[in-house]
Amino acid sequence: MDHTDEHEHVIEVTDLRRVYGGGFEAVRGIGFSVARGEVFALLGTNGAGKTSTVELLEGLAPPSGGRVRVLGHDPFLERSAVRPRTGVMLQEGGFPSDLTVTETVRMWAACTSGARPEGEVLERVGLGGRAGVRVRQLSGGERRRLDLALALLGAPEVLFLDEPTTGLDAEGRRDTWALVRALRDAGTTVLLTTHHLEEAEGLADRLAILHRGRVAASGTPAEVTAGRPARMSFELPDGYFLGDLPPLAGLGVCGHELDGRTVRLRTQDLQRTATAVLAWAGRAGVELRGLDARSASLEEAFLGIARDRAVAA
Numbered sequence: 001m002d003h004t005d006e007h008e009h010v011i012e013v014t015d016l017r018r019v020y021g022g023g024f025e026a027v028r029g030i031g032f033s034v035a036r037g038e039v040f041a042l043l044g045t046n047g048a049g050k051t052s053t054v055e056l057l058e059g060l061a062p063p064s065g066g067r068v069r070v071l072g073h074d075p076f077l078e079r080s081a082v083r084p085r086t087g088v089m090l091q092e093g094g095f096p097s098d099l100t101v102t103e104t105v106r107m108w109a110a111c112t113s114g115a116r117p118e119g120e121v122l123e124r125v126g127l128g129g130r131a132g133v134r135v136r137q138l139s140g141g142e143r144r145r146l147d148l149a150l151a152l153l154g155a156p157e158v159l160f161l162d163e164p165t166t167g168l169d170a171e172g173r174r175d176t177w178a179l180v181r182a183l184r185d186a187g188t189t190v191l192l193t194t195h196h197l198e199e200a201e202g203l204a205d206r207l208a209i210l211h212r213g214r215v216a217a218s219g220t221p222a223e224v225t226a227g228r229p230a231r232m233s234f235e236l237p238d239g240y241f242l243g244d245l246p247p248l249a250g251l252g253v254c255g256h257e258l259d260g261r262t263v264r265l266r267t268q269d270l271q272r273t274a275t276a277v278l279a280w281a282g283r284a285g286v287e288l289r290g291l292d293a294r295s296a297s298l299e300e301a302f303l304g305i306a307r308d309r310a311v312a313a
């Protein structure tokens with residue numbers, strides 16, 4: 001029986017815990033949900049618990065505590081109900097290296113119900129021209145694409161992608177993003193883990209930042225970055241000192257540092273800060289080399305969380 005409909009959450013995680021053999025608690029009571037057709041990103045520093053969480057969603061292990069539901073089922077105890085409807089791209093594919101790309105896909109297709117034609121899947125991931133090549137001759141990025149092809153083979157409703165663009169060059173990354181967007185637009189629900197903040201910012205409808213096994217922040221990228229400071233940096237012109245700038249405190253600046261000649265400002269009011277600094281440079285008739293101004297980004301939120309927690313620890 002299908003327990004889900006269009007409006008329900010396809011993935012539901014409540015107070016989830018994972019404790020490893022030696023007693024180490026890698027996931028410490030996290031919760032989030034993913035709606036049908038959403039792209040949801042799990043972000044976090046190394047060792048934050050992303051893979052430990054995704055493995056529980058994939059049904060590879062039972063949780064030590066809490067609850068996971070995928071398409072309304074327990075992915076570990078009701079594996080046969082969930083697995084045919086999900087696609088999984090692990091961090092390490094581990095294919096036999098002497099098979100060709102096509103042979104690998106065929107082998108996988110034999111264990112996949114309702115597999116798409118192999119040529120179609122290979123075209124989708126940009127491996128159409130590499131069908132006869134042996135896996136051991138593929139580049140690292142091409143292997144990631146093959147991993148993705150296998151995950152897509154059964155036309156899954158839910159796709160789990162563990163660091164899908166690691167090892168891909170800039171073009172490969174963009175292609176993968178376009179593919180994920182196309183899958184989302186066609187109604188596929190995607191849960192991905194990533195280290196690339198830009199990837200999460202550009203791709204995810206919603207995200208959670210994990211830190212030491214807990215959810216440190218979650219929501220849309222705009223919600224997670226709200227309230228975080230913007231940044232501005234430039235080189236101090238020759239012969240000028242920090243004290244020559246207009247008074248920073250009155251401009252919304254909440255932090256500043258001088259690194260060599262480079263001034264880095266963190267500000268709650270980028271427009272006011274930038275206007276005042278540029279007006280000052282105009283009056284002084286100086287050029288601000290290396291001028292850069294950017295709004296609050298996920299990177300700022302991410303670094304802020306790591307910083308706040310380090311202070312709190």
Ligand SMILES: Nc1ncnc2c1ncn2[C@@H]1O[C@H](COP(=O)(O)OP(=O)(O)OP(=O)(O)O)[C@@H](O)[C@H]1O
Nearest residue numbers: 020021024026044045046047048049050051052053
């Ligand atoms: N099988 C295991 N036994 C014991 N500890 C483990 C095991 N697997 C992972 N851990 C520990 O659990 C913590 C979380 O690991 P996990 O791989 O889930 O993090 P991650 O967020 O995916 O990190 P990364 O970005 O480095 O892949 C780490 O401290 C890791 O050392």
